[in-house]
Amino acid sequence: MITKDLYERKELRQLVKDFTRNEIVPHLDEWERQGEVPRELHKKAAELDxxxxxxxxxxxxxxxxxTEEIIQSGGSSGVMAALFTLGIAIPHIxxxxxxxxxERFAKPAIRGEKIxxxxxxxxxxxxxxxxIRTKAVREGDHYIVNGTKTFITSGCRADFVTTAVRTGEKGYKGISLLVIEDGFTRRKLDKMGWHCSDTAELHFDDVHVPAKNLVGEENQGFALIMQQFQVERITMAVEAYATAQRALDLTVEWTRNRETFGKPLIKNQVVSHKLAEMAQKIDLARTYTREVAARVNRNEECVTEVCFAKNAAVQACSEVVDAAVQLHGGMGYMRESEVERHYRDARILGIGGGASEVMTELAARRLGFA
Structure with a gap:
């Protein structure tokens, strides 16, 4: 059972809230236009540990x-993707x-020195x-890598890329992880949302990678990737319900201040009931996801529940951000409206880290339904 105190880490919440409001919110619109967050932001985050x-x-x-506090204090899931890419880049290492x-990759990333x-x-x-087909062939003390990777978060700015490659037979038994620093080409990709998070396609053409950059055992990379997927999927579930909560908070404020036909918008029953429904969806997703997160944190077997948490939170977020834009009316469709950003950013959450359909299929298999 999760106690309330577990999620009332007041000092951490206040630290993150202050960091978000001082270092992120004033610049987020500019970063969205530039297509990336500055390296200096990584260093500032590192200074606060x-x-x-x-x-x-x-x-x-x-x-x-x-994650909750950055988004709910005015940040975004796009900021999370850009600033905390180390969360998926270094766990295997x-x-x-x-x-x-x-020493060469993980710690410099934690210090904000490398991305x-x-x-x-x-x-x-x-x-x-x-x-996967990207191939790595061992030749002496190097691997020769050929292939293409796409939709790579922070791929344009990255100083190193933890890369899944095929070193053995077909299927999951032939996959390894290599840390690749240079020698490949990058192409920036444009996206619907997450505009402040750069995304790239990477091309490897006879790229020489030192064999000492192999993560773990050769041909054992699949297990490392799957283990990390649990944390990544829980994190995306948190981003989903936190985004929904932020959209609800903005919408409540808007409907209280917006007057139509001589009274605040929120005084209309159809509006107040919609807000209550939005709050219900968020609370259910948050409560379940937090419980599953605690189980993952205890290293319990809960693959099915992680799938449920991600899908439930994504569905709640999708419905809430849609309703938020609707209740904002024309303003909700404007780029100057924060809910418009969350509407765009939310769409990737049901795709990244394993699509919703894949989550459902995985859960069905583990339950013996397929």
């Missing part, structure tokens, strides 16, 4: 608080215990990780 949560200190539940890799990204998805292989 925010990038080390879940690695050098804290745990998944602290990360939940961090950290868990491997390889001190050389940790890392994770490259798994390919043009012909998204959620089907076992089907």
């Amino acid at each position: 925010l990038l080390g949560i879940g690695f050098e200190h804290g745990d998944l539940l602290d990360s939940v608080v961090l 950290w868990q491997s215990g390889n001190q050389d890799l940790i 890392g990204s994770l490259a798994v998805t390919e043009p012909g292989a998204g959620s089907d990780v076992a089907g």
Whole structure:
């Protein structure tokens, strides 16, 4: 049972709230136009030890608080993707215990000195990780890498990319992880949302990668990727319900201040009931996701529940941001309206980290229904 105190880490919440309001909110519109967040933001976050949560200190539940507070204080899931890409780039390195890799890549990322990204998805292989084709052939003390990765978060700015490659037979048994620093080309991709988070397609053409950059054992990368997916999916569920909560908060304020036909918009029963329905969806998603997060934090087996949490939170978010735009009327359709950004950003949450349909299929299989 989760106690209230577990999620009332007041000092951490206040620290994150102040950081968001001072260092993110005033600049977010500009970063959206520029298509990326500045490297300086990583360093400022590192100075407050925010990038080390879940690695050098804290745990998944602290990360939940961090994610909730950044979004609910005026940030966005796009900011989370850009600033905390290390959350998917270095866990495999950290868990491997390889001190050389940790010192060269993980710790500099935690200090805000380097930006890392994770490259798994390919043009012909998204959620089907076992089907990746990017090939790495061992030649002496190097691997020669050929292939393409796409939809890579922070791929344009990354100083290193933790890359899933095929080193062995077909299927999940032949996959390894290599940390690749240079020698490849990048193409920036334009997106519907997450405008402040750069996304790239990466091309590897006979790229030489030192064999010492292998993460873990050769041909054992699939398990490392799957283990991290649990945390990534919970994080995206948190981003979903936190985004919904922010959209609701903005909508409540708007409907209280907006007058139509001589009275505040919120005084119309159809509006107040809609707000109550939005709050209900958010609370159910938040309560369930927090409980599952606590189980993941205890290393319990809960793959099915993680799938449920992600899908439930994404569905709640999708419905809430849509209603938020509707209740804002014409203003909700304007770029100057914050809910418009959340509406666009929310769409990726049901795709990234495993599409909603994949989550449902995975849950069905584990329940013995398929």
